[in-house]
Every structure is written in C-alpha cells, then in structure tokens.
Amino acid sequence: MEIFARIARMCRPHRRHFFWGLTGLVIANITRLILPLLAGSVVDTVIEQGRIERLLPLCGWIFGLTALRACMGFLRGYQMEQLSQNFTFDLRTGLYRHLQQMPYRFYDENYVGEIMSRMTGDIEGLRNLLAGGLVQLFESLIWFFGALIMLFTLNVRLAFIMLIFAPAVAVVAFIFNKKIRPCFRAVREQNAVLSTRTQENISGMRVVKAFAREEHEKQSFNAENRKVLRLHLKVTYTWSDFVPMLDFLGSLCTPALMGVGGYMVVNGQLTLGTLVAFTNYIWLITWPMRNLGGVVNMLAMASTSAEKLFYYIDLGSSIREKEQPSFPQPFAGHVVFDHVTFSYGDGIVLDDVSFEARPGSTIALMGATGSGKTSIINLMARFYDCQRGSVTIDGVNVKDMPLRALRDRIGIVMQETFLFSETLANNIAFGRPDAPLPRIDDAAGAACAQEFIQAMPLGYETIVGERGLGLSGGQKQRVAIARALLYDPTILVLDDATSAVDMETEHAIQLHFEEQFENRTTFIVAHRISSVQKADEILVLDEGRIAERGNHNDLLAKKGIYYRMYLDQYRDFAAMEGQVG
Numbered sequence: 001m002e003i004f005a006r007i008a009r010m011c012r013p014h015r016r017h018f019f020w021g022l023t024g025l026v027i028a029n030i031t032r033l034i035l036p037l038l039a040g041s042v043v044d045t046v047i048e049q050g051r052i053e054r055l056l057p058l059c060g061w062i063f064g065l066t067a068l069r070a071c072m073g074f075l076r077g078y079q080m081e082q083l084s085q086n087f088t089f090d091l092r093t094g095l096y097r098h099l100q101q102m103p104y105r106f107y108d109e110n111y112v113g114e115i116m117s118r119m120t121g122d123i124e125g126l127r128n129l130l131a132g133g134l135v136q137l138f139e140s141l142i143w144f145f146g147a148l149i150m151l152f153t154l155n156v157r158l159a160f161i162m163l164i165f166a167p168a169v170a171v172v173a174f175i176f177n178k179k180i181r182p183c184f185r186a187v188r189e190q191n192a193v194l195s196t197r198t199q200e201n202i203s204g205m206r207v208v209k210a211f212a213r214e215e216h217e218k219q220s221f222n223a224e225n226r227k228v229l230r231l232h233l234k235v236t237y238t239w240s241d242f243v244p245m246l247d248f249l250g251s252l253c254t255p256a257l258m259g260v261g262g263y264m265v266v267n268g269q270l271t272l273g274t275l276v277a278f279t280n281y282i283w284l285i286t287w288p289m290r291n292l293g294g295v296v297n298m299l300a301m302a303s304t305s306a307e308k309l310f311y312y313i314d315l316g317s318s319i320r321e322k323e324q325p326s327f328p329q330p331f332a333g334h335v336v337f338d339h340v341t342f343s344y345g346d347g348i349v350l351d352d353v354s355f356e357a358r359p360g361s362t363i364a365l366m367g368a369t370g371s372g373k374t375s376i377i378n379l380m381a382r383f384y385d386c387q388r389g390s391v392t393i394d395g396v397n398v399k400d401m402p403l404r405a406l407r408d409r410i411g412i413v414m415q416e417t418f419l420f421s422e423t424l425a426n427n428i429a430f431g432r433p434d435a436p437l438p439r440i441d442d443a444a445g446a447a448c449a450q451e452f453i454q455a456m457p458l459g460y461e462t463i464v465g466e467r468g469l470g471l472s473g474g475q476k477q478r479v480a481i482a483r484a485l486l487y488d489p490t491i492l493v494l495d496d497a498t499s500a501v502d503m504e505t506e507h508a509i510q511l512h513f514e515e516q517f518e519n520r521t522t523f524i525v526a527h528r529i530s531s532v533q534k535a536d537e538i539l540v541l542d543e544g545r546i547a548e549r550g551n552h553n554d555l556l557a558k559k560g561i562y563y564r565m566y567l568d569q570y571r572d573f574a575a576m577e578g579q580v581g
Helices: 002-010 012-048 052-101 104-109 112-154 156-203 205-210 214-251 253-266 272-290 292-314 373-380 403-408 424-428 437-446 450-454 473-487 503-516 552-558 561-577
Strands: 335-344 347-357 362-367 388-393 410-413 491-495 521-525 537-542 545-550
Touching (some): 002 052, 002 292, 012 052, 012 272, 052 112, 156 253, 156 272, 156 292, 335 373, 347 537, 347 545, 362 373, 373 491, 403 410, 424 437, 473 503, 537 561, 545 561, 552 561
Antiparallel strands (some): 335 347, 335 388
16 A cells, blocks of 8 residues: 555646546446436336337437546546656656666666666556556446445345345455465566566677577576566466456356346336346446456556565665765865775775875876776765775865766776767767867877777768677777767776777877876776876785885886786886896
C-alpha cells in the first residue's frame, strides 16, 4: 500500500487528468448499472403486461445511455492515457536526473544493463498500471459493489445467496497475491541480469570475435535466458493454480441464481423482468470475481517494478554538497593533499598521501597499475571522498565546494577514452557547446587531431560510431585531449592521455602542451618516462604511498623505482649512449 500511495502522490501534478478520467469511468459504469433495470422493465411492462407504448421510450433510454457510455468511455481512455504518459515522462526524467547526480561508486556497484532494464521495462510496467490497470481495478469495484446494491434493492434474499461465494474468492485472492509477488520480483531481477549480459556481450562483440568465443557467449546467454524462462513458467504455474479456481468460484453464482431465481419466479415470489435484471447484474458481480486473478497479477507486477525504481530514487548520493558551500575567489588551482587516506571496499588505495601542487606547476604521477594514481585525480575532482585527511584547492576543502563549480574548473582526459555517437565537432565541444568552429579547430590543432579530422570527407561533421567506433585508439585520445583543451580549465588532468599514440605524435603533442600548460595547474598520469620528464615534480606511487618524489634528474640520481622504470624503457638507447654501466 505504501508503494501505491507513493505512486498516487507522484500523480498529483496530473490530478486533472485523473479526475476527468475517473469521472468518465464512473459515469460510464453508472449507465452500465442502469441498463439491466431497463431490460427488466421491457420484460415486465412490454412483454408481460403488453404495454407496447412503453417500448419506444424504454428503447430510447437504452440507446441514450449506451451512447453516453461510449462518450464517457472515450473520455476515460483519453484522460487515463494522458495521466500515464505524463507520469511516465516525469518518472523517467526524474530518475535520469537522479542518476546524473549519483557518484562513481554507484556505477561501480550497479550494472548498466540493469539500470537500462529499470528505465525501460519497469517504467513501462507502471505506465500500464495507470493506463489500463487502474481502469480495470476501479471498473471491477464499481461493477461489484454497484451491482450488489442493485441486487439488494431488487431482492434481499437472492442477493444474500449471491454473497455466499465472495469470502472464498477473497481468501483465494489473498493467497494468490502472497505467492505471485515473489515470483514477479524474481522475474524482474533475472530480466535485469539478462539485460546486463546482453549489453555487455554486444558492447564487447569485437573482443568476443577476436578470441573466437561466440559459442561460449551463446551458451552463457542461453543459460541466463533459460533462467528467465523457468521463472516465467513458475509465474504461469502459480497463475494456473489460482486463477481457474477464482473463475470457478465466480461462475458458481450463475447456476445458483438460475436455480433459486427460477424457483421464485414459478412460485410468484419474483417477476420474470426482475430475474432478467438479476441475470445481468450477476454477470457484473461474477466478472470482477473471475477477473480478480488478473487484477492481482497486474498489481503484483506493478508493485515489483515500482520497488526497484523507488530504490534507485531513494538511494541518495554519497557525494553531497553543503547547504552553504564556499568557493575560492579567484580560483588559482593551488592543490594540497594533506595526509589523505582513501579506501575502496576493504582495500586501502591511498595511504597517508601528502603533496602540494602550486598554481601553474606540472605534477606527474607514476607507478604500477593499481598504485593509486587515478584515485588521486578522482579525489581532487570529488568523484569520491577520502576517509581521512583533506584535499584542498586554494585553501578550501573540496567537500565544501559546490560540485558543478569545482568540476567546471577541472578538465580531464580520462584513462578510458569515451566519445559520443555524435559529430567530431560536438565531441570536442562537449564541455563548451557554444564554442565556435575556429576555437574547436584550434583545440584540435593543439591536440594534433586537426590533420586526420580535416582529411575525413565530412571533416568536423563526421559522425563517429558508438564509443568512438571508426577511430583508432590514438585518434580517440587526441579528440579527448582537444575536448579538454577547449574546456580551458584552471586544472588540467591528463590520465594516460597519450598511451595509444606513437612516440612521434606524442612528441608533437608535448610541444603544443608546453604552451597549454602555462598559467594552469597540470597533472600528468603516465607510464612513459617521455610523458613526465619535464614535470616540475614527479610523484612515484607504490602500493598507495608516495615512494619517491622529485624532478626527472633528482629521481634518476636516487636510482630507485623511477630509475629502474627509466632503465626498462631506455636501456637500449642508454647503452648506446654509454649512460648505463
């Protein structure tokens, strides 16, 4: 009931549609409740009593009520569809905006395929509830109780006989609901798993084909799909156990009515017209009873869909802004890590890390994979929060800053290059969508992307495929670098930004970088010595700690971790120059 109460609250902005839809539904069904009385009157007054003059007026009333019912049916359907579509729009928009606010950790713990399943199948389930399910529910209630009132008005004894079966139907429906809801919940969860499997497989199809794993993926998909089949069959078996029983109990009213009602007509205790009216009303009572299984089915599906959607909505972001944030003016980019410790799960990623990056300086981060280099960037942009210590920029803790203002001053070329299925111009101008083409071209030139873009038939209007399909790894990285440079941030982050480009292109990019690095704080995360040797300070991380720090020459002189990395990359060249003994 809490779930449906919450759905009702979300419908409040569109209560006008609900009001007129409910009005049309009530009027349409009131006309349906009047029609059996008119049919009974035709039998008693026209057929039994021979008052032919009453036939035309009665037929006129029947025609008029039927026409009114049709009009109200149109009003009901139109307004309820408006309600469902507007509700769906609001829910989908609100959920998407909420997902935009969720931190990295949420996407670390939830699969994209599962989120897509919630955004499509579960939301559509709620739309079906409002568009058709509510109509079916309210119509069944009006039919049952309205017809019951009419039955008691016509003949109390016969009405009580019809109620004998109602308690049994209610008990069966209660048990049915209790058993069917867990089944639907399991179906929705497994559908989300299947969506995740499908999304991952299609996204990674090139890897699958490269390793000739098509058969393995087919078998994995088939296994998950078969689980969905088994769960759907379990729903079917549960439905088959209870719905026929509900149908049977509801259908028992008809022979009971015909037997008792016929006996009363023969003995003069009931008119034939009243029995005809009773027969129509008994259908209005038995249909909701027989259809109770379908109503329970629909409500169970909607509630299980709503549960997960509301779980996402209620799952607040762990990265929250303060009610009264502060922001340094001016924003110079003076970054300080003060005894920062950060852990993800049970493993410590950064352990008591301290360093300072003055405005306009270039800081390089090096170390083995998993040593915590990217985590430093994530903490600075506040994609995560550290457990101990503090990260400050210009003397203000990043936890005290408004997120949008903070991230608007930081431009990041991420380790995993992501391009949208858009034109190259729009990809470069993603952070500055109002940038004119000359500025886009300048940024592409600084990233050494200008040449290959202009060589394309459509140039900057070339649409790249999903995730940059159609471009090489190096080309994608250069487009990403251009995107960050056009953003013109105070703090520039290059997270392994040139790992996919050749040495010659990297050298050309670095020459452009010397100009771009002026008057901005720059962080370079890299594995190549050539990418970091001109940095003002190089931090070498080892298992979450800063093991060495200094400039290129200082670290070579220490002959520690950095020196060994240098030897690994330049041993042959150094030997030729006589630098290594």
